Amino acid sequence: MVAPSRRAVNLRLSESLTAPGAQFGDVAQFHDWLARMGEHAWMEVRRAPLEALPNWERDPATGNLRHATGKFFSVERLDVELPGSAVPRWSQPIINQPEIGILGILVKEIDGVPHLLMQAKQEPGNPNGFQLSPTVQATRSNYTRVHQGRPVPYLEHFRDVSGPGTVVDIRQSEQGAWFYRKRNRNMVVEVDGDVEAAEGFCWLTLGQIGELLTVPDLVNMDARTVLSCVPFVGAALRDTLRPRDAFTAALLRSFDPDAPTAHTTGDVLSWITEVRTRTDLRVERGPLAEVPGWSHADGRISHESGRFFHVVGVDVEAGGREVGRWSQPMIEPVGTGVIAFLVKPVDGVLHVLTHARTEPGYADTTELGPTVQCDPDNYAHLPEGARPRHLPEVLGADPSRVRFDVVLSEEGGRFFHARNRYLVVETDLETDPADPDYRWLALHQYVELLRHSFYVNIQARSLLLCLTSLLPR
């Protein structure tokens, strides 16, 4: 038990934004450490035709791609109807992975400062080998040992949790364009006592992770989603941080639960209810053998336009990982996406222009997404009115107003070289307060919504972490 006089770990985490790190005095030391990882572990990823992946087979009746054990995931067809949208009806391949995995980060106080136990982890879809990952990143197949690999280190800390050490414990969605109702359990758990960093693991402060977010393709998607759910409390941040300019001051105020908001949280919830009621999304899973508009040729499945993504196969060989050698299908997006928040102060409180975004794979139709989330190339052939709103404000912004602009990778276990440019851009834009699809939200409203599942999509969660990382800088 934690003594009652000790402050709650989510309050103490704020101090981790500015305090010096215990293991690495500066990030240069971290980069040295990460470089040494490559000396002890390696991964070779070769493209392979889908029809030649060992242990993967096509279901004779449906043509769905599945593992011989029936575990892990399958690739299926999804038929989508979304009346009234720019493309009111389409079919596509989609990954179906009904298991709920664990994405968990351990926290331990070192020299009075909370540190996070992070892992340098390779994934076959990473464009660059190692990325900074959560302590534990395990599908149920992993942790029930379906593929007979080694046990997952530190998993025991996330199996029986309750009490004051649990900072985050909430299922969140992932990419609804590529995953059918995928959700993972995002966890942050504080440990007492002598947990040590094993080979390949290290202790970082939140401030150090924030600094590393500015390095392209380094902090992985799983680490980003978990850390975005940390419930920062305005008062604790105010005690720790001294804003150095008007932007940071407005950002800091935005975490204060008492800060005024453009819309009450009740109105935001009512808006979400309205959008989810109005949006008549119908999806049906179907056989991958025949997906209108898509064809299986040259060992992969592609859209006839060449746009969107391909379903590809890879053979993987690795050392220093749970399993030495395997093959799998992956989704390989065609382009690099743009994921951006437009932000501005409202009454001195930073607000984020939030889009109610519908994706076919969401469990509940619509989630709150970034102001802009698209691959601009996918829209080039569509008429002006069907192009993503607010994209010109993002791409045409004066450089002085671009607060964050880094290319980051998506989940390298399922997506092959999936990269997006994440931006936070200041704006003076005035919007219609009754716009059916957009609202300005303060960050403390996001903190409240992130206590619950499926309100905030994974791209917005990444951007929220990017915003948090701007607090001490």
Next chain:
Amino acid sequence: MVAPSRRAVNLRLSESLTAPGAQFGDVAQFHDWLARMGEHAWMEVRRAPLEALPNWERDPATGNLRHATGKFFSVERLDVELPGSAVPRWSQPIINQPEIGILGILVKEIDGVPHLLMQAKQEPGNPNGFQLSPTVQATRSNYTRVHQGRPVPYLEHFRDVSGPGTVVDIRQSEQGAWFYRKRNRNMVVEVDGDVEAAEGFCWLTLGQIGELLTVPDLVNMDARTVLSCVPFVGAALRDTLRPRDAFTAALLRSFDPDAPTAHTTGDVLSWITEVRTRTDLRVERGPLAEVPGWSHADGRISHESGRFFHVVGVDVEAGGREVGRWSQPMIEPVGTGVIAFLVKPVDGVLHVLTHARTEPGYADTTELGPTVQCDPDNYAHLPEGARPRHLPEVLGADPSRVRFDVVLSEEGGRFFHARNRYLVVETDLETDPADPDYRWLALHQYVELLRHSFYVNIQARSLLLCLTSLLPR
């Protein structure tokens, strides 16, 4: 716009629990009014074989029962896997109604007291003709006029809402054993100005509706779910109510957001995450033509054991309703269910023993349900260990500890004579605080959870309204 000096309508609604009614001085006058309804409207419901329902057809490929327009709802087959449960695998018929309907109640201040506009409404499945219903109870087929009926009165007040008059606006689930992912939009909206009660409508205070809850089969399910979502605030209740005994005092304290709780809300949310992660529910929709264990004979679909429910057909003829004559399938449960909360004070704050309940039709696997929710007859053939927990404490309680005990009906538009005995029973029961399936919750925690979708099931919502109705009595 509401003037800023006016108190929020959810605060003023507390006063509606005790203040006298403007239209009816006492409930006897209401009963007179209700009796007169029968003089101007009638409904004749005759059982009819499923295969002979006009405008209903069986899909040639699947045997699913559907309306000729493709609207309203269909009856399909659901295959369920729930490993580790008493019945780990079964198939059943289920109603699929993807449309989100509106259940809305208008509030207006009369003589300074908020009154609710309620409707005396007949439904074919009601065992007793008229029940007290929300102002608006409309499927999308209703309000988009698929069946070419008359326009839905008062619907316009629920179509464009935002601002301080919206008290409740949240989608909630319905019976997950009979409906596949059904959800309705529950709304309470305050109106200014001269809205009048049309024929068949009346103005009641919350206290009067609470009094009418003690009349069997009177306050219908839709009215109960909508009113259960009203966010009562402890402070406003304290200003209005004077508890007359220890039970009522503990009940009142339980609405105070600052009242101590057996588990923090963070721990409750983490528990819900844990249960929803652990519960490996798999459901697949399938063809009604062949449902293992069920057969279509004598014009209805029944389980071979005679238990659970039948799918039956009815021919309906009505006057004073949107449509004069129609036919439809309905679900007719075999027995009368028992739906009960065990309650006890913890540190002087009433807590409710809450069961994390999994039903195949839930959008998200598991919701918080009553302590006991079952038809006892369905379990008579199962071994002791598979019988519902806590049923003996409910049925064997000393009468002095039974605070509420009334038989109420479920939705008469889809269910035929579906009735449950709703009970609130005081207990001294001690439970294991780490029991994987039960937690003690205070009412203010329910108020917070009811701002969001799919946390609290429809049976628990009815019981929460029953508890609220005990405040002034």
